[in-house]
Amino acid sequence: MVEFHTSLAWEIGHKRRKLTAMKVAVCVKQIPDPADPGALDEATKCLKRDTKLILDESDSYGVEMALQLVDAAGGGEVVLISMAPNSEVNGLRTALAMGADQAILVSDDALAGSDALGTAKVLAAAIQRAEPDLVLAATESSDGYTGTVPEQIAELMGLPSVTFAKSIVAADGTVNVQRQTEAGYDDVTCPLPCLVSVTAGVVEPRYPSFKGIMAAKSKPVDEVTIADLGIDAGSVGWAGAGQEIVAVEEAPAREAGEIIEDEGEAYQRIVSFLDELKVI
Amino acid sequence: MSVGTIWVLAEVAEGGVASITHEMLAKARQLSDDVVAVFGGDGASIAEEVGAHGAGSVLATGDLGGALPGPSIAGAMAAAIAGGAAPKAIMVGTTYGGRDVAGRLSVKLDAPVITNIVDLADEGGLVGTEPIFGGASNVKTKFTSDKPGIFLIRPKSFEAEATGGGAAAVSALDVPDLGATGTAVVTNSFVEASEGPKLDEAAVVVSGGRGLGESDKFELIEGLAAKLGAAPGASRAIVDAGWVPYSYQVGQTGKVVKPDVYIAAGISGATQHLVGMKGSKTIIAINKDAEAPIFGVADLGIVGDVHKVLPQLLEALNARG
Structure with missing residues (x-):
């Protein structure tokens, strides 16, 4: 490569980056700490969310990806989109401390009991307010894991989408994504604006710095209700959920196994066990 | 006893029909005597294999020309339903492609998806079983409307079983204009080399x-x-x-x-x-x-x-x- 070309390419690239400052919306979910065992509310059969909520670790990858894409574009903005009860912002503050610029939080009592489709309707309407070039989401949440919300949001917004991204490069109004497949991965090209869902491990999420944590306290969080978003209460929450839980049953427990403390000889028991199973 | 028509999303893996598709066909056949495989590709290429596993017919979009298949298949399904097709249930595998189809279709039909299903039973309406808390409890869920019920089925939930049936009859499933939603295109596919038995098939x-x-x-x-x-x-x-x-x-x-x-x-x-x-x-x-x-x-x-x-x-x- 001749030096002249390199610097010319850099200059063109630099100008282009300035022109293509990117606005990225990232869907983030605030969930009960997965380290605490979950429980269902007896009456409503919903996951209990009465403790302080934290940022779903799955979403930290999307936040990091967004920060890196905005950086690579030479400027722009990362807007967090979240729906949570009781004006919860604890998880949002974590993502803001990582470097996101602002957040839109939808909090409304009418949203209790919302299923994935209802949730997608709310998030899509909130994202629309931000008018982003790119929408990022995790492939699924760690607590509900329906894994359908990102694609439902894309369809509601009339956007193309690429799910299960393991890398994203944005340039010239398109994204090039390596998309996870059963056998390996596909290269997928998609024009902006679009939605991309990212797998855990797509990037290494940064830890919030002390400065970031302090700065996050004063970053704007725009709290809105479903009325602000023009959403009818009948289409979300319990009223909008087109499914009903008919039973929650204990699964048959596995019989307790044989547990041995290793004192240097336990491997022999594995060998004899594998022998009994005719594996060896 | 039959619950009505069941659509099963057919997917292929390494040239053949994917095992998740065989598994869903086996369960669908237990529940219904009208099992239809829906395929985003050339229907003739799978007609024999899905027929041998219990599908009576195949609805196929034909070649999708490199488009990421989810929007096309969901669009084609929704158009067929708008045109009078009335599947009682649509079984979709919890795969990379399957979740795209289920999510898009859910919005088009304004109907929810029941996800992570490991069992499906007719209890005066289809009821799906989803394990939660790592399988400590099972949640049983049913749909409350008459719309087609979209079920995302986890792999290895049912035993695949050949029926010895003949090749399924293929009909065309038209893909409507998808606008911007259909613009994601696959430009290259890579297979990651792996040695030894496949993870999900190994003994x-x-x-x-x-x-x-x-x-x-x-x-x-x-x-x-x-x-x-x-x-x-x-x-x-x-x-x-x-x-x-x-x-x-x-x-x-x-x-x-x-x-x-x-x-x-x-x-x-x-x-x-x-x-x-x-x-x-x-x-x-x-x-x-x-x-x-x-x-x-x-x-x-x-x-x-x-x-x-x-x-x-x-x-x-x-x-x-």
């Missing part, structure tokens, strides 16, 4: 987790797997940490495995992981924390250090020849 799986300490130590897992003719697997923690590729991951995200023998080394047994391997016939766990949840599902649990137990085990197996 024996040896998985490693964070307890291995560092990425180099995954060699212990590979060594034991090679010795036992097993497939190596991994917990999400070490996939996220970049020690091994995503294709190794066993769990909620990742592969569901049901081998005869599952060996978990240095894996604590987070819900995320248990969901993917709890169905294994026999489970052997090695972990230094006696309180680790993995011991709750283990048939043989060794409370010990994987760095000591694994090399000893491998040496003993090598000594046997």
Whole structure:
């Protein structure tokens, strides 16, 4: 490569980056700490969310990806989109401390009991307010894991989408994504604006710095209700959920196994066990 | 007894019809005498195989010309339903492609998806069973409207079973104009090389987790797997940490495995992981924390250090020849 070309390419690239400052919306979910065992509310059969909520670790990858894409574009903005009860912002503050610029939080009592489709309707309407070039989401949440919300949001917004991204490069109004497949991965090209869902491990999420944590306290969080978003209460929450839980049953427990403390000889028991199973 | 027409999303893997499709066809046939395979591709290419597994007919879009298939298949299904087709249920596999179809279709029909289903039964309406809390409880859910019920089915929930039926009759399924939603295009496909048996088909799986300490130590897992003719697997923690590729991951995200023998080394047994391997016939766990949840599902649990137990085990197996 001749030096002249390199610097010319850099200059063109630099100008282009300035022109293509990117606005990225990232869907983030605030969930009960997965380290605490979950429980269902007896009456409503919903996951209990009465403790302080934290940022779903799955979403930290999307936040990091967004920060890196905005950086690579030479400027722009990362807007967090979240729906949570009781004006919860604890998880949002974590993502803001990582470097996101602002957040839109939808909090409304009418949203209790919302299923994935209802949730997608709310998030899509909130994202629309931000008018982003790119929408990022995790492939699924760690607590509900329906894994359908990102694609439902894309369809509601009339956007193309690429799910299960393991890398994203944005340039010239398109994204090039390596998309996870059963056998390996596909290269997928998609024009902006679009939605991309990212797998855990797509990037290494940064830890919030002390400065970031302090700065996050004063970053704007725009709290809105479903009325602000023009959403009818009948289409979300319990009223909008087109499914009903008919039973929650204990699964048959596995019989307790044989547990041995290793004192240097336990491997022999594995060998004899594998022998009994005719594996060896 | 038949619940009405059931559509099954057909997918292919390595040239043939995917095992998840065979599994869903087997369950659909138990519930309905009108089972239709819906396919985003050339219907003739799968007609014989899905026919032999119980599909009476195939609805196929034809070649999608490189478009990422989800929007096209969902669009075609929704158009057919708007045009009068009335499937009672639409069974879609929990696969990379399947979730795209289910999500898009859900919006087009304004109908929810019941997800993570491991069983489907006719109880005066179809009821799906979803395991939660790592399989400790089962939640049974039904739809409350008359719209087609979209069920996302987890792999390995049902036994595939050939019926000996003849080739299914193929009809065309038209893809409507999708506007912007259809503009994502696959430009290249890569297959990640893997040696030995496939993770989700292997009779024996040896998985490693964070307890291995560092990425180099995954060699212990590979060594034991090679010795036992097993497939190596991994917990999400070490996939996220970049020690091994995503294709190794066993769990909620990742592969569901049901081998005869599952060996978990240095894996604590987070819900995320248990969901993917709890169905294994026999489970052997090695972990230094006696309180680790993995011991709750283990048939043989060794409370010990994987760095000591694994090399000893491998040496003993090598000594046997």
